[in-house]
Amino acid sequence: MKSDIYLNDSDKIKVAIIDSGINKNHEDLKYLRFKEYNVLEKNIPITDEFGHGTSIAGIIAANDNNFGVRGLTNNIEIFDVKILNEEGKGEIENLIEGIEWCIDQNVEIINLSFGFQTENEQLKEVINKAVEEDIIIVASIGNTFGMQGNYPAKYDEVISITSISESLKRSNFASRNNIDFAMPGEDIYTTNNEGGYSMVDGTSFATAHATGVISNLLLLYRQEEQTISFKEYLELFSYKEQGWNYIDYGNGILKQEKRIDNEKIK
Numbered sequence: 001m002k003s004d005i006y007l008n009d010s011d012k013i014k015v016a017i018i019d020s021g022i023n024k025n026h027e028d029l030k031y032l033r034f035k036e037y038n039v040l041e042k043n044i045p046i047t048d049e050f051g052h053g054t055s056i057a058g059i060i061a062a063n064d065n066n067f068g069v070r071g072l073t074n075n076i077e078i079f080d081v082k083i084l085n086e087e088g089k090g091e092i093e094n095l096i097e098g099i100e101w102c103i104d105q106n107v108e109i110i111n112l113s114f115g116f117q118t119e120n121e122q123l124k125e126v127i128n129k130a131v132e133e134d135i136i137i138v139a140s141i142g143n144t145f146g147m148q149g150n151y152p153a154k155y156d157e158v159i160s161i162t163s164i165s166e167s168l169k170r171s172n173f174a175s176r177n178n179i180d181f182a183m184p185g186e187d188i189y190t191t192n193n194e195g196g197y198s199m200v201d202g203t204s205f206a207t208a209h210a211t212g213v214i215s216n217l218l219l220l221y222r223q224e225e226q227t228i229s230f231k232e233y234l235e236l237f238s239y240k241e242q243g244w245n246y247i248d249y250g251n252g253i254l255k256q257e258k259r260i261d262n263e264k265i266k
Contacts, residue, residue, distance in 0.1 A: 003256035019053030020084035049086035051193035058191030059208035072212025113204035115150025140203035149175030179250030
């Protein structure tokens with residue numbers, strides 16, 4: 001996940017983390033710019049009882065300081081949307097409301113590190129609405145141990161993420177099929193809701209890695225004033241090991257290294 005791209009520190013991407021909330025008092029997160037919307041308890045400040053959202057936020061954007069962990073981007077403003085309760089459970093109608101709020105806030109990327117096994121027409125409609133507003137939606141394909149993945153990651157309009165290990169093998173818990181990219185999702189050290197740090201596993205955390213990288217590449221895409229689509233641009237930054245098949249790894253790993261002579265990174 002190393003990077004050799006240069007970004008102007010003043011440029012920010014608006015990234016929504018729709019999840020269980022974020023501990024904004026965490027030493028590695030408290031200096032970030034936040035805006036929040038509590039779907040579950042209107043007008044009540046968000047707390048992260050479950051801990052999932054805080055871990056996602058740390059992977060994406062933990063401060064680059066002398067302790068703890070470092071996130072993948074500092075060029076970010078976070079829109080913290082709480083739809084998951086203290087048990088990590090959420091309703092589709094709450095997700096739909098959260099996405100609608102994100103559309104109204106003109107966010108540019110939505111991170112969805114969870115999903116649903118059943119398809120929902122209203123969810124599909126709001127996903128389409130967000131995409132029509134040029135919002136990039138990054139979602140985890142799920143932890144179904146090689147079975148079919150979850151919605152909304154399975155939708156073509158969504159960038160779906162699976163998990164790989166440090167040895168670049170598909171995680172045994174990860175879903176298969178409908179994959180766009182594979183990112184680190186095992187033995188990930190990140191922020192927790194108690195103000196400390198924890199090791200976590202899952203396609204949820206692979207998705208957070210993808211969101212961090214995509215945020216940086218979106219800024220670079222704009223800096224370079226590219227004429228190709230952003231989807232095509234992402235594929236230029238992807239890497240595949242020999243023998244990787246599409247149903248397990250999609251287009252491969254997203255990297256943060258500059259292209260050379262417009263060829264795919266090796």
